[in-house]
Amino acid sequence: MQFKAMIISNHEVSPGYFRMRMSAPPELADARPGQFIMVRVRDAIDPLLRRPFGIFDVGTVASEFSGCGPQTYVEMLYKVVGKGTETLSTYHHGDHVDLLAPLGTGFDLGDPDEEKILVGGGIGIAPLYYLAKKLVERSRVRFFLGGRTRDDILCVTEFERLGVETYVATDDGTLGDRGFVTDVMERHIRGAAGKRTIYACGPMPMLQAVAGIAERTGVPCQVSLEAYMACGMGACLGCVVKGKEHSDESPDYRCVCKDGPVFAFDQLKWV
Known part of the structure; x- marks a missing residue:
């Protein structure tokens, strides 16, 4: 519309x-x-x-x-x-x-009986609040939020009011754990039992780290990509990323706006 x-x-x-x-x-x-x-x-x-x-x-x-x-x-x-x-x-x-x-496409809410792991960096939390709002109606939700400093940590109270268990990490240690939020998330995943799915949005280096964790641990993962867009409907091809089958001989590109912005992590080529 x-x-x-x-x-x-x-x-x-x-x-x-x-x-x-x-x-x-x-x-x-x-x-x-x-x-x-x-x-x-x-x-x-x-x-x-x-x-x-x-x-x-x-x-x-x-x-x-x-x-x-x-x-x-x-x-x-x-x-x-x-x-x-x-x-x-x-x-x-x-x-x-x-x-x-x-x-664009949205997140798959998945199995209501499994734990949902949300991870966001800075402004990357933007689509995760509405997702959390829907997920808490049916599942247990944990949210891992990272930023460079405490000023990049947004809307923690809003997530907690939904009933979401929230963890915070900052690069400089000014709020929560010191270091990368992906490290905090991986420790939780390796120390917990049961089925779970990861939902992530944030800067590309963070998403690459999340994809690596998902691959190492065998946990299903959906990522929401951030990209510059001109049309938002797949016509201009200005927001393409490499699909998992991409090579110089056989290009495989996906439009973030039309095919995404949400992808299963194993649909994309990360390196």
């Missing part, structure tokens, strides 16, 4: 990180965790391209207008890194943006 969304709220949750809530049509309530939205930042040539953002949350609240019934909303979590996100950070309640949503 393409629609105009009114901004309901837009606030800074940590230095340089913002959480934006926007109005949405009721049909968006059927969006799957892991899908994303494409945002046209403003009605002007600059910036020209839409920006992709993972769906952080979808829900309904009472409308501010009397007699209008529940209002569906969609939320995104973003970091100010360039002109587009800097412009978004200046918007307030009542401003409007143009959205395409929902796009």
Whole structure:
């Protein structure tokens, strides 16, 4: 769907990180965790391209207008890194943006009787909150959250309110364990029994580490990739990654926007 969304709220949750809530049509309530939205930042040539953002949350609240019934909303979590996100950070309640949503494939929620392991790095937690919201209705969920410093650790309270057991690691030790969150996650996986599935989103080096852990331990794993996108629908081929069968003689490429952004880790070529 393409629609105009009114901004309901837009606030800074940590230095340089913002959480934006926007109005949405009721049909968006059927969006799957892991899908994303494409945002046209403003009605002007600059910036020209839409920006992709993972769906952080979808829900309904009472409308501010009397007699209008529940209002569906969609939320995104973003970091100010360039002109587009800097412009978004200046918007307030009542401003409007143009959205395409929902796009891409989502996570497979899997067997409700197994433990779900979520691992995210920095802004990579964006699609994991909505996923956790769905998973806790049927499974035990643990969340491993990493960042360079404490300022990169986002929304811990929100996950804990869902009933998710949360673990934190920072590179500099300013919050939680010192070191890589993937090391903390691997220790848990090797020390626990029973079936489980890993769900991961974050920077590529972190996802490569997660894929290696999944391969070594035999634990199923789904990853959500971050990529620059121009169209969001597979037409421009600007966000391709190498599939597992890729070689110079036989290219195998997957579009992050259309084939993903969620992939089983063994569908991709990591080295």
